[in-house]
Structure formats: structure tokens, C-alpha cells
Amino acid sequence: MAPVFSHGDLRLYLLSLLDEGPRHGYDIIQALSDRTGGTYTPSAGTIYPRLAKLEEEGLVSKSVDGRKTVYEITDAGRAEVAARTGDLEGIEAGLTDSVRLIADEVRSNVREAMKSLRADLAAATREERSTTRQTPRNDEPRTASREQMHRADAAINEFRARVRTDLRSHVARGGELAASVIDDLMASLDGVAREITRSLRR
Known part of the structure; x- marks a missing residue:
């Protein structure tokens, strides 16, 4: 079965989700499931290492809200999303085909x-x-x-x-x-x- 996201696409898609607003980890997983019609629900072991990498790159920051860790896109992350609008449109189109x-x-x-x-x-x-x-x-x-x-x-x-x-x-x-x-x-x-x-x- 072909993967839903090609190599590197999930990284950019996570940034686009955070560009919509701050989210905690479970919310990001749920958003991915919703956007794919329930055909793709990544594990925490898939999402959190990628968020940590984005944080290392300065594209995402995190803060603790009670018992939840909230992730928020940085200005550098917004700049990358804006610069790769065309790539995001391609990912969305490919995502629709993969889910189908x-x-x-x-x-x-x-x-x-x-x-x-x-x-x-x-x-x-x-x-x-x-x-x-x-x-x-x-x-x-x-x-x-x-x-x-x-x-x-x-x-x-x-x-x-x-x-x-x-x-x-x-x-x-x-x-x-x-x-x-x-x-x-x-x-x-x-x-x-x-x-x-x-x-x-x-």
C-alpha cells in the first residue's frame, strides 16, 4: 500500500497545520486523520520526532499549557510555508489521490x-x-x-x-x-x- 505522504511532505504539511494556529500533539494527529477522511492516523512516534526536528530548525516553538505541550509556528516557519505554497498545493492534490x-x-x-x-x-x-x-x-x-x-x-x-x-x-x-x-x-x-x-x- 502506497504511503499517504511522500518523503518530506509530512514535514511541510505539519508546518501548514501549525500555520493555521497553535496545536498540541494529539490535535495535530486528529487533524491529519480528519484531513485524510480517516484513512491516515499517524502514531505519536511518527509526529513528535518531526515536531522536535522542526523546533531544532527554528521553524516551530513549543510551550507547556497545563499537562499539554502546545506547538506554534515561528516567523521562519511562516516564511517557509509562504515560499512553498505551490508545493503545498501539490501535496493536497496528491493527498486526495492517495486517500482515494x-x-x-x-x-x-x-x-x-x-x-x-x-x-x-x-x-x-x-x-x-x-x-x-x-x-x-x-x-x-x-x-x-x-x-x-x-x-x-x-x-x-x-x-x-x-x-x-x-x-x-x-x-x-x-x-x-x-x-x-x-x-x-x-x-x-x-x-x-x-x-x-x-x-x-x-
Whole structure:
């Protein structure tokens, strides 16, 4: 998955956020999450070292307000933001594209996982019908059904593990799940459940 910010862009974007007004660390993290539609929420370990570097360069100053450390842009920082207006516009445009790509990638992963689950369930249904037709009448039907239940459980657990891994990896890389992605997932799961119900009633 491509990073939201290219090398050096986050530094300038932090300056632009502080150019809007003083902020404490959590406020900066929240602002980045809001500006990216929740797809990028950096860790404190990402933000604070960069703020410390900006302070060393004389572009940012900090003060303590109660239990919070507040960061404020300096005149030198404002001069850099003003001088790099064109770069900021490019970052904003790239940010919009990156967020769109990340959201599309997550949706694509969910769709592929759903397709795989549908295929597994369809194969299980076909095999169940074939087994039912071929099983002698004196065999215990419940034994065959229990075997198919085990297969269904395995397919569902595999799907759950794959999707959960994809979602956790996305969040661990600094992303935040958009509500639309989970809405798509829930709608797809509901559709699969209806298909299974119709198959069982045939």
C-alpha cells in the first residue's frame, strides 16, 4: 500500500497545520486523520520526532499549557510555508489521490474475500447435493450434514481470518477504516446470507 505522504511532505504539511494556529500533539494527529477522511492516523512516534526536528530548525516553538505541550509556528516557519505554497498545493492534490487509492484498495480486498467465500460456499453446496444424491438411503443423513457443517465452519473462519488480517494490517500501517468500507462489507455479508438461505430452501 502506497504511503499517504511522500518523503518530506509530512514535514511541510505539519508546518501548514501549525500555520493555521497553535496545536498540541494529539490535535495535530486528529487533524491529519480528519484531513485524510480517516484513512491516515499517524502514531505519536511518527509526529513528535518531526515536531522536535522542526523546533531544532527554528521553524516551530513549543510551550507547556497545563499537562499539554502546545506547538506554534515561528516567523521562519511562516516564511517557509509562504515560499512553498505551490508545493503545498501539490501535496493536497496528491493527498486526495492517495486517500482515494487506499479506500479503493481496502474495498477491493473486501470484495475479493467475499468472492472467495461465495465460491467456497457454492462449492460446498454443490458437493452436498451430490453427496445427498449418491448416499444410500440406509446411511445416516445427519453424519453427512455434520461433515458439511464442519466444511462451512472452516470456510467462514478462513474468510474471517483473512479479512481481519487485512483490516488490522491497514490500521497498523496508520490507516483508519472508513465507514463506507464496513458498510460494503456488511452489505456483502448480508447478501451471502440471503443466498445461503435461498439455497437451503430449494
